[in-house]
Amino acid sequence: MRIPGVGLVRRVPVPSVVPLMVRSLTAPVVETVSSYAVVTRDLLDHLADQAIAEVVRRVDLDATVQRLDIEAVLDRIDLTSTVVKRVDLDVLVREVFARVDGEQVMDLVAKVDIDAIAGRLDIEALLDQMDLTDIVLKRVDLVKVVDAVLAQIDLITIANEIIEGVDLPEIIRDSTGSMASETVKGVRMQGIGADQAVDRAIDRLLLRRTRTSSPAGPDGS
Amino acid sequence: MHDEAAAEAAHTRISPIPREARPFQGQRAGLVTRLVAAVLDSLVIGAVLLSGYLGLVGLVFLLHPRSFTFPELGVVFSLAAAFAVAVVYLTVFWTLSGRTYGYLVMGLRVLGHGGRRLRFAGALVRALCVVVAPIGIVWVPLSSNNKSLQDLLLGTRVVYDWEPRATRADAPLDDEAAGDLS
Numbered sequence: 001m002r003i004p005g006v007g008l009v010r011r012v013p014v015p016s017v018v019p020l021m022v023r024s025l026t027a028p029v030v031e032t033v034s035s036y037a038v039v040t041r042d043l044l045d046h047l048a049d050q051a052i053a054e055v056v057r058r059v060d061l062d063a064t065v066q067r068l069d070i071e072a073v074l075d076r077i078d079l080t081s082t083v084v085k086r087v088d089l090d091v092l093v094r095e096v097f098a099r100v101d102g103e104q105v106m107d108l109v110a111k112v113d114i115d116a117i118a119g120r121l122d123i124e125a126l127l128d129q130m131d132l133t134d135i136v137l138k139r140v141d142l143v144k145v146v147d148a149v150l151a152q153i154d155l156i157t158i159a160n161e162i163i164e165g166v167d168l169p170e171i172i173r174d175s176t177g178s179m180a181s182e183t184v185k186g187v188r189m190q191g192i193g194a195d196q197a198v199d200r201a202i203d204r205l206l207l208r209r210t211r212t213s214s215p216a217g218p219d220g221s
Numbered sequence: 222m223h224d225e226a227a228a229e230a231a232h233t234r235i236s237p238i239p240r241e242a243r244p245f246q247g248q249r250a251g252l253v254t255r256l257v258a259a260v261l262d263s264l265v266i267g268a269v270l271l272s273g274y275l276g277l278v279g280l281v282f283l284l285h286p287r288s289f290t291f292p293e294l295g296v297v298f299s300l301a302a303a304f305a306v307a308v309v310y311l312t313v314f315w316t317l318s319g320r321t322y323g324y325l326v327m328g329l330r331v332l333g334h335g336g337r338r339l340r341f342a343g344a345l346v347r348a349l350c351v352v353v354a355p356i357g358i359v360w361v362p363l364s365s366n367n368k369s370l371q372d373l374l375l376g377t378r379v380v381y382d383w384e385p386r387a388t389r390a391d392a393p394l395d396d397e398a399a400g401d402l403s
């Protein structure tokens with residue numbers, strides 16, 4: 001380290017405008033004085049360097065740092081803008097990713113509360129932005145999906161339920177049935193009704209309360 | 222309970238039976254339907270006899286056209302012929318499908334021991350009993366379970382069965398088999 005102002009001290013040449021005689025008389029003195037000045041400058045520089053080194057050696061930087069109010073210092077610094085302005089974040093991120101291995105990533109992921117994040121997501125808005133129909137048509141093997149669904153469905157049972165629900169046999173009878181079949185149906189139903197009427201009348205006459213007409217009933221034989 | 226089970230079983234497949242008639246399927250038929258069926262069968266037997274007589278007339282006419290007169294058949298022969306035709310008719314149809322023409326029209330079926338279709342011997346015996354004593358049918362309304370005298374004697378029954386094929390008749394009814402004589 002140089003002492004401020006000392007660098008200005010140089011050997012001073014004798015100006016040419018000075019008369020030769022004067023120059024010849026003053027030159028030795030001037031040169032001698034300037035030489036002493038230069039030596040003195042170098043000496044002062046050296047002494048300053050020595051003093052600084054000694055000061056640095058003697059100062060307890062740890063104690064000095066401990067006495068510092070780091071928080072106050074940090075409060076006075078806009079670290080965010082400083083980092084944004086002065087740090088190449090792309091490089092930093094690349095370095096970070098280069099140093100992080102898969103297990104560390106998995107550890108980090110395990111610590112993240114995915115449910116909480118998912119709970120804050122606006123799923124409806126996300127879905128509104130997506131053309132799900134197009135995605136399904138492009139990316140889903142619909143044939144396999146349909147085959148898998150059909151494999152789990154008892155189509156015969158469903159078909160029977162549908163046929164029962166719409167009463168397909170009745171529709172077929174109505175569309176293809178003849179007057180004869182309708183007449184037979186009517187005669188049969190009237191016969192059943194007459195059977196029941198006769199049975200009820202006989203039961204009343206015999207004061208009988210129960211009649212077993214189902215095939216599971218007792219034979220009584 | 223058995224009616225509900227039978228109704229559910231009928232619903233598990235496509236049934237050609239009208240919805241309003243399904244609850245009666247498998248139940249024992251009453252007097253009226255059986256009488257109507259018997260009358261229809263009598264008409265069929267009468268038609269067969271008449272056809273036989275006309276055939277005989279035609280044969281006689283072909284053999285003796287000049288001296289042709291309508292053949293006079295004795296009462297005994299006529300009754301015997303009617304008896305035979307009736308027995309054969311009933312036996313054949315009860316054996317084949319459990320139903321004669323009259324039973325087919327009225328949606329009835331004869332079931333034998335354990336709810337199975339009648340075999341030839343059973344059908345023959347029942348036909349003989351029915352033809353000999355048709356009056357036995359009047360016991361149907363008097364019986365607590367709609368059985369005629371023939372049914373009581375042979376352990377048979379007549380049920381409503383509108384199914385075109387005899388699927389129901391072939392299925393044994395285990396819970397009833399013990400009480401039948403057959």
